[in-house]
Amino acid sequence: MQKAIFAAGCFWGVQYYFDQVPGVLKTAVGYTGGHKENPTYEQVCAHGTGHAEATLVEFNPEKVSYETLVKHFFRLHDPTQLNRQGPDIGDQYRSAIFYFDDNQKKIAEKVKKELQPKFKKPIVTEISKASKFFEAEDYHQKYTEKTGRGFCHVDYAPVS
Numbered sequence: 001m002q003k004a005i006f007a008a009g010c011f012w013g014v015q016y017y018f019d020q021v022p023g024v025l026k027t028a029v030g031y032t033g034g035h036k037e038n039p040t041y042e043q044v045c046a047h048g049t050g051h052a053e054a055t056l057v058e059f060n061p062e063k064v065s066y067e068t069l070v071k072h073f074f075r076l077h078d079p080t081q082l083n084r085q086g087p088d089i090g091d092q093y094r095s096a097i098f099y100f101d102d103n104q105k106k107i108a109e110k111v112k113k114e115l116q117p118k119f120k121k122p123i124v125t126e127i128s129k130a131s132k133f134f135e136a137e138d139y140h141q142k143y144t145e146k147t148g149r150g151f152c153h154v155d156y157a158p159v160s
Contacts, residue, residue: 001025002061004069005032005098005130007052008077009085013154014055016144017076023064028056029143030135032098033128041137044092053092056133066104070111073097076154079112080121086153095123098130105129 008014011029018027031039034050044051057069077085079095099105108127116123135141144150 001058002066003100004057004059004066004104005054005100005133006057006069006073007033007054007094007096007098008073008079009053009093009095009154010088010150010152011053011055011136011140012143012150013152014076015142016151017154018055018057018069018072019142019145021059021064021069021072023062024057024059024069026058028133028135029140030054030056030133031092032131032133033096033126037132038134041140045090047090047092049092051092051134052094052096053136054096054098054133056135067107067111070097070108071115074111074115074123074125078153079115079123079125080119082124088152094126096126096128098128100130 015027015029031051032054033052036049039049043049083091083094085093097108
């Protein structure tokens with residue numbers, strides 16, 4: 001099993017999307033990339049923590065590659081929007097890939113570079129070393145699955 005962390009706007013729809021990818025074993029939503037220990041949702045939304053809403057993805061690399069997950073990440077949101085996705089605005093909604101090792105960093109940078117010509121504007125996705133991941137409050141976990149709402153900006157289409 002390996003891990004990946006992606007931030008692509010509101011984490012509810014992002015989690016739901018990655019849960020549909022064959023080879024993904026487990027996901028959790030939370031906060032990462034900032035400076036505050038054990039942040040709450042309210043603190044993250046107040047823009048004082050530096051954290052992004054993110055999804056931690058645990059996957060079986062024999063069934064789905066990290067590169068495939070990165071390509072799905074770029075597919076599910078607009079990586080040219082700075083600090084926003086859809087109607088959600090703020091640095092907690094930034095586009096970011098948090099890598100765990102040099103191989104993940106290299107793959108993320110390669111895919112970003114390969115995909116840039118498909119976009120009219122520059123891709124602003126941040127690629128940063130993973131730091132501590134703080135799991136979000138229970139009511140955020142599997143929110144879309146539990147409520148049928150919360151796709152947010154994710155225009156869900158079956159994962160192929």
